[in-house]
Amino acid sequence: xxxxxxxxxxxxxxxxxxxxxxxxxxxxxxxxxxxxxxxxxxxxxxxxxxxxxxxxxxxxxxxxxxxxxxxxxxxxxxxxxxxxxxxxxxxxxxxxxxxxxxxxxxxxxxx
Amino acid sequence: xxxxxxxxxxxxxxxxxxxxxxxxxxxxxxxxxxxxxxxxxxxxxxxxxxxxxxxxxxxxxxxxxxxxxxxxxxxxxxxxxxxxxxxxxxxxxxxxxxxxxxxxxxxxxxxxxxxx
Numbered sequence: 001x002x003x004x005x006x007x008x009x010x011x012x013x014x015x016x017x018x019x020x021x022x023x024x025x026x027x028x029x030x031x032x033x034x035x036x037x038x039x040x041x042x043x044x045x046x047x048x049x050x051x052x053x054x055x056x057x058x059x060x061x062x063x064x065x066x067x068x069x070x071x072x073x074x075x076x077x078x079x080x081x082x083x084x085x086x087x088x089x090x091x092x093x094x095x096x097x098x099x100x101x102x103x104x105x106x107x108x109x110x111x
Numbered sequence: 112x113x114x115x116x117x118x119x120x121x122x123x124x125x126x127x128x129x130x131x132x133x134x135x136x137x138x139x140x141x142x143x144x145x146x147x148x149x150x151x152x153x154x155x156x157x158x159x160x161x162x163x164x165x166x167x168x169x170x171x172x173x174x175x176x177x178x179x180x181x182x183x184x185x186x187x188x189x190x191x192x193x194x195x196x197x198x199x200x201x202x203x204x205x206x207x208x209x210x211x212x213x214x215x216x217x218x219x220x221x222x223x224x225x226x227x
Binding site for chain 2: 008040041042043044045088092098099101102103104
């Protein structure tokens, strides 16, 4: 079945850029998502990208997609302490199947 | 709109007890899902529903039952609680299948369940 892999931890200094990586196995993935989970809360959609795009930028967030290598990354510029959270990568083949989530990357921002 | 609400926020059960986790949404979403979140395991889908009266199993359905008698509500029942069901449970809803541009999944705040 489909699988989505992420590294579990990332630590960066405030003001630096963070890069969270994700790989997926489903070659029919059409939509790829990044969700953010703050402590004690549910997940919130951060951004998404279609499989026919290479890059998407949204303020401090940049998503890069390498479809050949099935690799997705989320870059957060000027990382702030408020960005400390767990970030989940998720994919869908745009059909009627539920999203497949990665295990999440815990981002810690050091002041 | 209240969005997706879940009750209770916390629950402690003894092995063998049964209980129902409640989930409701006021966005008229057709699709609703239950996930469990365990450390290092990410989110795993338990059951989902594509509309009132229609449910299907996810990745880890054993030990859980669901029903969908209304669009708004999607309760999750634990029939005979086991320590392996200690987890944080999230309910989510979306207009359509949780993939696609316009089908963002909205998550509830979660229920933290401990089974002793």
